[in-house]
Amino acid sequence: MTGTTQRTTQDWQAADSAHFLHPFTDFQGLARKGARIITEADNIYLRDSDGHRILDAMSGLWCVNVGYGQRALVDAAATQMQQLPFYNAFFQTATPPAIALAEKLAEVTPPQFQHVFFSGSGSEGNDTVVRMVRRYWDVLGQPARQVIISRHNAYHGSTMAGASLGGMSGMHAQGGLPIPNITHIDQPYWVEHKLPGETMDAFGIRAAGWLEAKILAIGADKVAAFIGEPVQGAGGVIIPPATYWPEIQRICDRHGILLVSDEVICGFGRTGHWFGCETMGFRPDLMTFAKGVTSGYIPLGGVMVGDRVAKVLIEQGGEFEHGYTYSGHPVACAVALANIKIIQDQNLVGHVHDDVGPYLAEAFALLGEHPLVGAAETCGLMGALLLVQDKATLKPFDAAVGIGMVCRGHCFANGLIMRAVGNRMIIAPPLVITRAQIDEMAALIRRCLDLTLADVRRHGWL
DSSP states (O other), X not given: OOOSTTOOHHHHHHHHHHXXXXXXXXXXXXXXXXXXXXXXXXXXXXXXXXXXXXXETTHHXXXXXXXXXXXXXXXXXXXXXXXXXXXXXXXXXXXXXXXXXXXXXXXXXXXXXXXXXXXXXXXXXXXXXXXXXXHHHHHTTOTTOOEEEEETTOOOOSSHHHHHHSOOHHHHTTTTOSOTTEEEEOOOOHHHHOOTTOOHHHHHHHHHHHHHHHHHHHOGGGXXXXXXXXXXXXXXXXXXXXXXXXXXXXXXXXXXXXEEEEOTTTTTTTTXXXXXXXXXXXXXXXXXXXXXXXXXXXXXXXXXEEHHHHHHHHHTOOOOOOOOTTTTOHHHHHHHHHHHHHHHHTTHHHXXXXXXXXXXXXXXXXXTTSTTEEEEEEETTEEEEEEOSBTTTTBOOOGGGOHHHHHHHHHHHTTEEOEEETTEEEEOOOTTOOHHHHHHHHHHHHHHHHHHHHHHHHHTOO
């Protein structure tokens, strides 16, 4: 490769435009603008090719839970690369890191999980879920149970099966999705669906009831599973009422369908428990994970397989004709083991639950007083600010204004990575963040809200 240290930002941008097709991107628009070139990172901060310091309030892409610059993860990768850089899990073969990680995951996950199927990403993990739940019912002599129910505005990856499970209309419009036998119900988003005078608890029960209505409409004998994120991440940090998930559990139990928790974002401490299902009070049969298992230092994903499913597949299933070249990749597994050790040694789950999670909630409550903010919500180290035209009525801005993107532009220009999902501004900072850094982040957010408000007034968008 041409010497990297001599290249200017413009050199990198030109090469990027010439060769690199980015995910979820208007290629032509990015080529005109030029990509942001990130060159270094440490703790919760990034540095770009122009030397700007940036507070990463999104943990990369919801994944750098232990922060940047953790030498133990680098050393784990280097040591394993020298000893055994790769071998596969086919041919009735295993490697020590994969076995040790499977053992460790059985330790830190809820008690019903004693088995894991490894993948390379969350998307692949959710493809595995589709194959596995259908195989489960086939082995039990109920092959008609093919339908998997998900939710609108959910995100479960961008492979054909993952994007189908997700409820993103833009993704479904490209490629003839969803694939057959995947259907969706409404999301438990109170801003969209709460009735006048309805309590949040009552709304949670009613929203969960949409699942039962869908099961009855399809026929329970045809439904294989329901999948959901404990908190919808990419959909805008949609936090359901406390009554929602226990009622979902009751409905799944009543109709005998499998319950799948997509923990790709919520797992490994993000919500203040090891996994989001523990925060929300439900007991899934399958659990997809990725991102935080290695803090994004190297790709790894998988599915925790609960006793109900594992027993059938192991004792009755015969050969499960599914898998990946990189299932249980030894380097990825070694990094995951080092990452989980940091989470345990530094008590990062307790740090989120007892300290910085509640402190973030306080900081967001103060941001909720801003004239543009109609609601401020948090769960552990996830947060969302709803930007509205009128606080009293929660009247939204005209979609053409693109208020979230206006605010995001100010964030990027002022040293803050904060994501816009429609009119919701969202964060998910590294779990190692301190109270002082939350104060720093909140001050940056407030500045960007003020700049956005100035734009609103200048353009007459109120």
